[in-house]
Amino acid sequence: MSMPATLRPLVVATTCLLAAIAVSPKAPAQSATSPNYWDPRERVIVPDLASRNRIRFLTTHDFPPFNFLDQQSRVSGFHVDLAREICDELNIADKCQIQILPWSELATAMASGLGDALISGVAISAESRDQYLFTRPFLKFPARFVLSNRVEVEGQDASSLAGKRVGVIAGSAHDAMLRAYFPEIKPVTYERDEWMFDGLKTGEVEAVFGDGVQLSFWLVSNSANECCSFFDGPYFAPAFLGEGLAIAVRRDSPDLLDAFNHAILSISKDGRMREIYLRYFPNGLY
Template identity: 45%
Template sequence: MPFRKIASFLAAFILAVLPAMAAQSDFPHYWDGREHVAKPDLSTVERIRFVTTVDYPPFNFVDATGRISGFNVDLARALCNELGVTAICQIEARPWDELQPTLESGEAEAIIAGLKPTAALREKFAFTAPYIRLPARFMALKETSFAEPFADTLKQKTIGVIAGSVHQAIFADYFPNSHWVGFPTRELMFRDLQAKKIDAVFGDGSDLSFWIGSPEAKDCCAFVGGPYIAPQFLGEGMMIATTLENQKLVDAFDFALKAIEEKGITSELYLRYFPVDFY
């Protein structure tokens, strides 16, 4: 689907669902309220240019007006506003394979595009604390009962997963005595769920949240059970990357991330782009 169509769908979906969901967010707190994070002096910083992509909605995409939009984009703006450096902040779109070279060459100061902090990347870049994690979730027809204890109930159910996916690996590891069926595509998996050929699906919570609210779902389904963070499979979460020499910016971003979380700004952005809460 073209990016403009994706953006238009997201905008319409958000406007329709947000009023009903605004008070129901379980967005987690990543910062300990007692933890002190000092605000660095950025008076000598002349520019803070973020680079991102436009192919990862709703985190970063081109909206119907042709502007760069998304959760990551609005988060970057909120951080700059919190730090009082809006005048020197810029956000630029680049292809994914150009993000790291752009940062290393000094053409940008930060990557905000879901770059995972692998051991190899930590040797080249500095990373902030995570600002969002994308948990795995179960989704089932609203009429399907999942009694507690949840893990025992799963043993009597058939669960759909995308074959060969990380979520298949998580399910097999966490629920070794439960039965799963692999599907080549999410469309086939969702179709079999609606046809009651399987009892639930297990996958990326953010992706499932959009399907739950989509016209194709016909209000059939809801999340069951809790979120599975599974860092050993899904990583540490989404972070902002800078060069190792720019640790001051990492400290500044961490200060701002903590501040906007405490003010509820991060949660507001989350519900703006993910009206169906996946936590």
């Protein structure tokens, strides 16, 4: 079991960005577009969970803003709030438990029956599908451009960046995606995120291309100092960025799969998913 490769560097980077935002909080962008991957006409039958005495969600505490310990050492984050909302929707809050384990112990805990669901960023792959059933994705990771406010472009889409220098992390999925999707752009590669952001602020590059989650937090940080803005996008490419985040359950638990899918659908339709989303992504990803 592995965390999506595109997210590994995000864990450390976002920890720092969360600290920056805590020092200088900004109001959520209420106009931000929130994710909804469901057909509004879709229905999912709710199975009877009465025979289950408890439902144990397993997660970690080192995957911010999805799972982390707050200033009172309480487990918090997007995943935690979503799990609690799912339990409320299914009227099983009294049966739900959220347990923190090191990443390396999650698979063993599930296999030994110590957990019923993983809400921790497990990559959806052919290998992991042999081990787990996955709910429909509740959050997909977009690639985004961030453009310096000092740069003027003609047009509102990525074609306007043709011939311009765009920073990207060398050897990353976003590096490969930029070259494949936007061959007219001139990639400028960096080894570290902070070097790339410094290049954007000093004018070494006109824009950068990368993970929408990380860029969202950087844009509202003190480091960015309102220098830049999202430009065009979002861009989704499962071949480069994966299928997104979903809850994993054991293959012998199709009842939980259906129940969680029903809850995620209901939460998405009535606005609760948007509330959770804006709580942790105030600048939006889309």
